[in-house]
Amino acid sequence: MSTEPFERVAERFELELYGGVFERRYRKLRPEVEAMPWGTLSAGRLSEQQLLAARKAWTGAAFQEHRTGIACCATLRALLEARAPLDLIALAARFPLDELVHVELCARMAMELGGGTEILYDPLDVVVDASSDRTPLARAAELIVRFFCVGEALSIPLLRGTWRAARHPLPRAVLGCIVRDEAAHGTFGFTFLDWALPQLTAEERAILGPAADQAITAVRRLWSDIRNRPTTDRAPVDGDALAFMETEAYLTLAARAMDEKVLRPLRARGIALREFPDGAQRELRSG
Numbered sequence: 001m002s003t004e005p006f007e008r009v010a011e012r013f014e015l016e017l018y019g020g021v022f023e024r025r026y027r028k029l030r031p032e033v034e035a036m037p038w039g040t041l042s043a044g045r046l047s048e049q050q051l052l053a054a055r056k057a058w059t060g061a062a063f064q065e066h067r068t069g070i071a072c073c074a075t076l077r078a079l080l081e082a083r084a085p086l087d088l089i090a091l092a093a094r095f096p097l098d099e100l101v102h103v104e105l106c107a108r109m110a111m112e113l114g115g116g117t118e119i120l121y122d123p124l125d126v127v128v129d130a131s132s133d134r135t136p137l138a139r140a141a142e143l144i145v146r147f148f149c150v151g152e153a154l155s156i157p158l159l160r161g162t163w164r165a166a167r168h169p170l171p172r173a174v175l176g177c178i179v180r181d182e183a184a185h186g187t188f189g190f191t192f193l194d195w196a197l198p199q200l201t202a203e204e205r206a207i208l209g210p211a212a213d214q215a216i217t218a219v220r221r222l223w224s225d226i227r228n229r230p231t232t233d234r235a236p237v238d239g240d241a242l243a244f245m246e247t248e249a250y251l252t253l254a255a256r257a258m259d260e261k262v263l264r265p266l267r268a269r270g271i272a273l274r275e276f277p278d279g280a281q282r283e284l285r286s287g
């Protein structure tokens with residue numbers, strides 16, 4: 001029998017705006033969203049199957065951005081609890097708003113194509129929090145490694161590749177905005193680590209490798225799912241920018257990004273990964 005006072009049921013991923021003065025204030029914070037060429041996407045030349053694949057891809061992207069927003073908030077709290085440098089925290093305080101904007105952009109792209117598709121999820125089980133038995137600084141470092149040094153660091157080259165593949169002005173504007181924001185997110189993790197690592201004990205540093213491994217494994221699983229998917233289930237490359245994320249070119253870029261933006265920088269900081277257990281001692285494989 002469950003010990004929780006309520007039943008944990010899957011909820012539908014749906015969004016709303018409150019509107020009025022609150023929406024106007026939000027719009028003022030990020031005026032570029034309304035300036036995008038909404039209403040110009042014609043889905044007419046897509047088959048029903050292709051359209052559904054595109055709607056699914058953008059809805060999935062909106063959900064991923066929502067997850068990242070929660071990850072940014074969890075990290076932000078840990079940074080405050082760890083009393084990280086105020087200017088670093090202030091920079092990270094912008095990230096949740098950025099992610100909310102990305103959620104809206106991706107959700108609106110799905111709407112442009114006919115509407116979002118159904119995603120059921122447990123809102124209380126979106127991200128894994130830091131180990132509870134660690135100091136505030138070690139907890140912040142753990143979350144930074146998992147969410148920023150892996151996920152966010154990877155997102156810069158991958159989103160830039162997706163943005164380059166976009167032809168239509170609307171997805172180009174949407175992805176261009178996301179790419180600009182992500183540039184700051186993607187480098188933040190290593191900036192924080194360079195400040196935090198000298199203050200961590202050897203034992204605290206040792207948990208960062210497995211934390212990174214966990215995030216790396218999750219990302220690799222996602223990529224192998226894409227690779228094994230039959231091509232008939234993939235979105236059309238011309239019809240939707242996100243379809244680039246299901247091509248061989250994307251997977252090649254992804255493997256390179258993992259090496260250059262994640263594995264090498266972590267290893268250079270002496271973090272022992274499953275793939276490079278001896279820290280910075282060994283030469284890296286190339287390619």
Ligand SMILES: [Fe+2]
Nearest residue numbers: 065068099102
């Ligand atoms: Fe994002």
Ligand SMILES: [Fe+2]
Nearest residue numbers: 068152182185
């Ligand atoms: Fe981000």
